[in-house]
Amino acid sequence: MENDLPTHEVQSCRKLDFEDVDLQEINDNVLPLCITDGNRGNQIFLPLAIPDDLVPKLDMEFDTEVAAKNFYQKYAKASGFGTRLSKGHKDKNSDLMLDRVFCCSREGKKPKDKRNMIVKCPRPETRCDCSARMKISCRQGEKYRVVQFVAEHNHELSTPSKTHLFRSHRHLTMAHEAEIDMARSCGITPKQSIELMSKQVGGRENLGFIRDDLKNYLRSKRSIPMMQGDTGGVLEYLQGMQLEDPNFFYAIQVDEDDLITNIFWADAKMRTDFAHFGDVVCFDTTYRKHKDGRPIALFVGVNHHKQTTVFGAALLYDETILTFEWLFDTFAKAMMGKIPRTIFTDQDGRMATALASQWPTTYHRLCIWHIYQNAATHLADVFKDFQNFATDFSHCIYDYENEDDFFEGWSEMLKTYGLEDNKWLKKMFDIKEKWALVYGRETFCADMTTTQRSESMNSVIKKYVSYKHGLLEFFEHFQRLLDDRRYNESVADFKGNQSTPAMTFPCRILQHAASVYTAACNKSSKYSSNKSSKRPRSALEMATKKRKYKVKEKFSSKRLQELGNNVVNSSMDSATIQGFAPELPPQQGQELGNNDDSDQQVAKDE
Numbered sequence: 271m272e273n274d275l276p277t278h279e280v281q282s283c284r285k286l287d288f289e290d291v292d293l294q295e296i297n298d299n300v301l302p303l304c305i306t307d308g309n310r311g312n313q314i315f316l317p318l319a320i321p322d323d324l325v326p327k328l329d330m331e332f333d334t335e336v337a338a339k340n341f342y343q344k345y346a347k348a349s350g351f352g353t354r355l356s357k358g359h360k361d362k363n364s365d366l367m368l369d370r371v372f373c374c375s376r377e378g379k380k381p382k383d384k385r386n387m388i389v390k391c392p393r394p395e396t397r398c399d400c401s402a403r404m405k406i407s408c409r410q411g412e413k414y415r416v417v418q419f420v421a422e423h424n425h426e427l428s429t430p431s432k433t434h435l436f437r438s439h440r441h442l443t444m445a446h447e448a449e450i451d452m453a454r455s456c457g458i459t460p461k462q463s464i465e466l467m468s469k470q471v472g473g474r475e476n477l478g479f480i481r482d483d484l485k486n487y488l489r490s491k492r493s494i495p496m497m498q499g500d501t502g503g504v505l506e507y508l509q510g511m512q513l514e515d516p517n518f519f520y521a522i523q524v525d526e527d528d529l530i531t532n533i534f535w536a537d538a539k540m541r542t543d544f545a546h547f548g549d550v551v552c553f554d555t556t557y558r559k560h561k562d563g564r565p566i567a568l569f570v571g572v573n574h575h576k577q578t579t580v581f582g583a584a585l586l587y588d589e590t591i592l593t594f595e596w597l598f599d600t601f602a603k604a605m606m607g608k609i610p611r612t613i614f615t616d617q618d619g620r621m622a623t624a625l626a627s628q629w630p631t632t633y634h635r636l637c638i639w640h641i642y643q644n645a646a647t648h649l650a651d652v653f654k655d656f657q658n659f660a661t662d663f664s665h666c667i668y669d670y671e672n673e674d675d676f677f678e679g680w681s682e683m684l685k686t687y688g689l690e691d692n693k694w695l696k697k698m699f700d701i702k703e704k705w706a707l708v709y710g711r712e713t714f715c716a717d718m719t720t721t722q723r724s725e726s727m728n729s730v731i732k733k734y735v736s737y738k739h740g741l742l743e744f745f746e747h748f749q750r751l752l753d754d755r756r757y758n759e760s761v762a763d764f765k766g767n768q769s770t771p772a773m774t775f776p777c778r779i780l781q782h783a784a785s786v787y788t789a790a791c792n793k794s795s796k797y798s799s800n801k802s803s804k805r806p807r808s809a810l811e812m813a814t815k816k817r818k819y820k821v822k823e824k825f826s827s828k829r830l831q832e833l834g835n836n837v838v839n840s841s842m843d844s845a846t847i848q849g850f851a852p853e854l855p856p857q858q859g860q861e862l863g864n865n866d867d868s869d870q871q872v873a874k875d876e
Contacts (some may be wrong), residue, residue: 275556315423317349324348325405330416335367338406342372343438350427351375352436369407369417375398376425376439394876398425404797431475440479442487450484457744460484503742508535517541519604523596526530531587534600539756543579544605547573550716551581551610553621555589566731569601571610572716575762576790580752581605585741594624602628612715616640633713636705641698648694652687659687669708676708765789 324345332338346353352375359368380397405418433439453463466480468474512518516536523531555565569581582601586593602609612633615621617640625634652659662683670676684690703709734751735744771784771792784792
């Protein structure tokens, strides 16, 4: 049995022997930092192992007081203590500093506190009457000369790895400030900024400042616009933007006390995008992501890459009818009088009133998602008791093709679930033109039925704007959001110009769509075409598998052309409603429908 047990290979390792080490020899080689003068408890601390060129010496000369201060700072940092400026004397006639004393930061004693002695969190004692110092004087010549130097300390000195924590050895350079400002403008937090800068210099001890210094600098930067006030700071920012961009538009509404109430702005890119893609707009005021808590109103839409784009932004004081009327009127002025054909909003009566008065020709559509949310609130018991109610309610919104069928389906739904006297449904029926798709099938909507693009901006804006930001900081960080979204548009433009979509079905109309549409729109049009052409595509795929088919019915070339035109017209109508293409003249549609024989022939005998 013992032979059956698994065997393990034994490896030998060298044993470290510490018995022969001479500990006394090690202790003798250690440089002492503490020297005792013989009295019990009274010690003198001298910095040792300091390079000779860093140690101050009597009669050493300096050109300026600053040069002497910097030299003593280097000595103090290498020795392990901090410094302070002590007393000095000036010439009464020329304000020239005649002498100056640079001392240890622990020099002197803390003065007696004249306030109440009962303090919850007293500060720790840092002064211990240390006498280490260096005194310079220029009374006997043009240069400053060291006339006194005391190297002994009465306290322990710091190690080199902790010397950077002394206040005298911490300072922000102009390069540091520029890097901090750049990180702040990019939305990088102070903690992340100091970690990045520490990595660049090989550790926090080599950075030259600590996190508290960075926070104090940012606090001082924020105090400058606060001294100007919100009005002055915002006006200065908007005027600066207009100087950089002559097409930058802004409008400010003030109250009777000349205080800012509403602000609207739109740069040149916003105005250009609205000229191209502003037929359909989503408008919402659900964001309160800055310090003042003002509603942030955004006019958003969709561009040629089916990406959300911003047409204009506003900070509002309130959400009254007068405020919305001013906003819609100002938006139209900024866009050279152009107003959208369709606008999507939530069920806000004040918005509806303002839109009816300012943009009467704009088709006002309500967000379907908000309607479902309100229905879940007002008809909670119905949704709970009847499982089929959600399906029937959805049919009334989406499925009916003509008005008579909608009336019949709506009445049947009310009768089935006993909702003839429901006040909310009566109110919704009165504004049915704003949400029932049967009234919007002929309306251009850019493939939108909800304010989802406005709602999605809510999650996006959280990444850039914080409730801690003031008005001026809000503008700066909101510009970052615009820059990022515009960069994404540039990337999509580049990919569209440098690549060609792959053709899954060799049809001329799809080839033409690929040459005209962007990649996102072409993908949607291909999906629609594939759904409407399942039979030809499957026949073609089956034909490539070397199967034989018999043609039961033959068509003339004229009949094939008519069938092709019907497919083209139905596809183009769907694309026009969804916003992929404008309405085409009949002649152009017929040209697109003239497919060659390879496209018209679905299958042929092998």
